[in-house]
Amino acid sequence: MxxxxxxxxxxxxxxxxxxxxxxxxxxxxxxxxxxxxxxxxxxxxxxxxxxxxxxxxxxxxxxxxxxxxxxxxxxxxxxxxxxxxxxxxxxxxxxxxxxxxxxxxxGMRYVLPGIFLRLGRDQECYDFIKWWAIDRPDYDWSDMSLPYLDMKDEDVFGGVALFTKEYSNLCFTVAITLIKIRLLLDLENLQNASILCAKMPQELLDGVRSQLVSDAIVHNPRKKDLMEGKNLTSLIKELKSQIDDLHTAVYESNPYFWPAMLDPQRHLTAEPQPYSAGSIPEMQIYLQYSYASWAETSGAIEIIEKLEEGTFFTDEELGEQGE
Incomplete structure (x- = not known):
């Protein structure tokens, strides 16, 4: 170390x-x-x-x-x-x-998302969570011939209804929120690079862009367009809307979670306790599973601060929402 x-x-x-x-x-x-x-x-x-x-x-x-x-x-x-x-x-x-x-x-499926994200394996994390989030009432867990964790390269820019519905797992929704925030930060970086480096030779600009994106964009079918700066504004707008919905879903699932993310210390060392949905002990155990992945993502917790303060959207964006 x-x-x-x-x-x-x-x-x-x-x-x-x-x-x-x-x-x-x-x-x-x-x-x-x-x-x-x-x-x-x-x-x-x-x-x-x-x-x-x-x-x-x-x-x-x-x-x-x-x-x-x-x-x-x-x-x-x-x-x-x-x-x-x-x-x-x-x-x-x-x-x-x-x-x-x-x-x-x-319950290992709730521990893994934060570790996936710490390792930079955002696409695999998204596929993993989506597989578990889909209801399978007739799935025979003892039948080893059935497909298991077989989703691959699902669209990380896709909608979030699966993760914001009632009774969605808190840990999954928190991890999806971070994946979407990482995508947002990537696209904003690409957008800024296109503006700041407009006069660079194309080869150098491509090199800069390749250093600005995470695993999920590298594996996305839209990678070429994204790296060339196409449709970034509309995608950023959509991601911000999704992040807002996910933030609300986490709050509705457990109102203690986001405040604890912003002031985590005593919760990170709390001993695990039996918990019910929406309780402080539930928040503490899922915060312990996920906090490192957030802390290791520059800018992610700051976005949660803005969402909590009501400053995540610009006045122009708020005006568009009201139209």
Missing amino acids: PYCGREHQVAHRNEHKRACNAIKKSKEKLDAEEVKLRNMPPDMFTPANLFEEQVGRFWGILDTRDYMRARYAYADALLKIESTLAVQAAFDNIRDLLRLCRGDNM
Whole structure:
């Protein structure tokens, strides 16, 4: 981990050591649980060859649950280290928990969006959330032949009704809000580049533009037009409207969330508690899942400040809305 100086390194040493010790202990626990599970003799409740033949069904087999909990504890410990390698390792472990248990009894689908976004994998995050957000009342979670998390390259500029409807999951709506904000920031940067760099040679201008966009635009079918500055004004207008709708949906789902995003400190260290929809404990756990992805996105929290203050739209934009 890089430090700005010796003093910073010394000050951080104890905290870093605690985090590393927690990782070591949780990994030892995980390894022990895996050995126990692999060596467990089969019986009427626990089939043989669990890791080979029961993939997707783990939680339904009681003896797998200590292993599943230990694996998440290890991933959670990794997330306490602020490095891309640690975040990637946590992602790999949590994503594999979903492979082992399709039905996701542990709620890992709510942990992953913030990690996707920390890794800059916005398009995959959007596809992942959209798959889970679609109702599947007749889906057989035990049938491994059915498609699972198979959405790919869905349109990130698409409408937000799926994520703003009543009973939409708060964590999903928050993550979609950040994806849309990142798109907005990208398009505003492209628009500014077109104005400021208009006299640059085209090759240099293309190079500048390529450094200004995130993963979701790189993978979008509209990439060529966007990079050339086409239709940016109308897309920016649409994104701002979507972000406003998402902001409202989050507030209606849990009125404590946005104020906590702007003043997060005590909530980030709160112990997880049983929660009901719209409660402070719900806000705290989802804030802990998502805050790092927001803090690591320059300008994102400032947009929430503007939305909370009522200054997100210009007077001209407000006038157009009133027409």
